Amino acid sequence: MDQSYSVCGRLIIEVENLVKHYGEVKAVDSVSFCVEEGEIFGLLGPNGAGKTTIMEILCGLRRFNHGKVMINGFDLTKHSRKIRGMIGFCPQETLLYDLLNVRENLAFSASLYSLSSRKFKERVEFVSTVLGVGEFLNRRVEKLSGGMKRRANLAASIIHDPPIVILDEPTVGFDPNIKREFWELIKNLKSYRKTVLLSTHDMHEADEICDRVAIMDKGKIAALDKPHVLKKTIGGEPSIHIRVKESQKRKALQILGEYKSTVIDDEIRIFTVNPWEIMNEMSNKLSAQGVLTEKIEIVDPTLEDVFIRLTGRKLTEES
């Protein structure tokens, strides 16, 4: 767990030995991590890993059984209300009122944080520019597209200008284009010195936008570091991915028997120290035995590989 403190900036979130039980089930099991100011920190893991529980604890929505949480220097158990004012929480569901327009929803959120009308106007301008909600400010939420709703939802979460933004599965259910657009919005927040803590079970998302990632499994942090460091240190070497016809898969595995291989989905993956040297050799061997390769490529390790190496399971299988 030393990695959890391997940061050099000012710590804005510090979580130490956090434990949360739901009856007999230990949803969060001695979790420790810290987040630096201005950082995008990801909690990556499958459903049920304890990500949402941790986020809801940080937002003051749930109590915890054991541990210590400090936000911006304040102890969560003693200063819950003060801390809630510093956080903009955006859960995965859209928490907007359909019959109100976006501006009215923003006004409602602002009222919860006692924003003055002058500050509210400033913040509306800010979210209009940064999140692009200006074009549909006066449109009722029920008339918005899914992407617009999520942008408005995020806008409502940060209308009070919080230093910390907590996003629970911010892009779940998005199509790839909107997802990329949303990633840019999140990265944009970082440029405004916002600290972002997000949960995701999308390894690409974690890889793409997070400065550091905590990989979670069964309520525990299995690994924590920068994505490229995790991939390098835990993900292992690049692997060769080979796809053949289903009817020839058994034969192909026999031919490639001398290599360390495994089957994931419809692909054979070969783990070797130097894939560039043996890829052609493999291709030739398969062709000579009459096995046609539909695809053969060298793939760098991903956070998915990191998760597999840590848990023995695929991240997406459980998502």
Added chain:
Amino acid sequence: MNSIIGIAVKDIKTFFREKGTVFWTIAFPVMILLLFTAIFGREIPFNATIGVVDYEKDSFGVTASIISGLNETGVFTIRDFTDKAEAMEELNATNVRAVIIIPKNFTQKLYVSQASLELIVDGTNPDVSRLIRDGIKTFFSEFYKQFYYQNYGINYTEPITLYEEVAVVGQQIGYKENIVPGMLTYPLLFSSMVVSTGAIVFEREKGTLKKIRAAPIHPINMLFGKTLAALFQTTVSIIVMASLAIVLLGPRLNWNAPLLIPIFFLGSMNGIALGLIISCIGRAPQEASNAATTIAIVLQFFTGMYFPIDYLPTYMQQIGRVIPMTYAAQALRDIMIRNATLNNLILPMLTLTISALILYAIGVLLYKRWVEK
């Protein structure tokens, strides 16, 4: 304070944009108003308590037999009073529905066919007063016939003269005058309760409660905000209903706003508090909404909103008397029909205040417990 108003404003805006809700908020009471006027504008068997002041108490036992005869009708329950002032006090407090004064020398005058009685009927409810008047007249007519036959052996049909008085100041009271104050109890029960029931359950179901709870506000602020919004919606309902009643029925009533407003407020607070309790107990909006509607429908029969609780069996009347809304319905009638003053309203106001405080406190405790889970 900002967050309380924010929550209230959001709820009020949402209410006005749900066209269906607005429509039914207005349409339902209007339908009920018309329906109940049509259905209950007729006689229904009942039992009424009648006060008797017997200044005669003759040695022949004539007045005693009148009193026991009235008791035996099964329609009247008789209470004895020593003087008229005491009986009138009970009449004004609606503890008796009519007072019969038997004057001195009644028996002596009865033998010469010159007997007279004084009958004072509570005219607050035209149905009840008509039943009492007719019942007493019929009784004395029969009594006199039998008395004359026993003493003179002949039939004689002239009744004892009854000098009637209606114990309500002002003009004649018709059914519409009686039904309108009762109908104005409707928003206190239905609108306030159903609105506040939906308030929290809706937020919880939609997930928006999470957003509110994640904000740096005290949990109680949300209840206050919801209460403000429910009060507003109840007020709209009352104004709409009163306006429609005036336009459609044109009742001649005393619209004493300084007295009516506190009763409306206290009644609404009772309904809202009850709704909050249901809201904190209900798991799903549909469940809570059904519970609130069912409770409101049941309560309306106990509270004397549409017809006097005298029509109910005794045990149901007793249940009605422990329901705060009964006092609101009665207080509205007292103000609008009987021209009651502040002094007359101390008991209902006190009852409504205490019950609102107790119910609201229970609602707050349940909400806090739910939030802390």
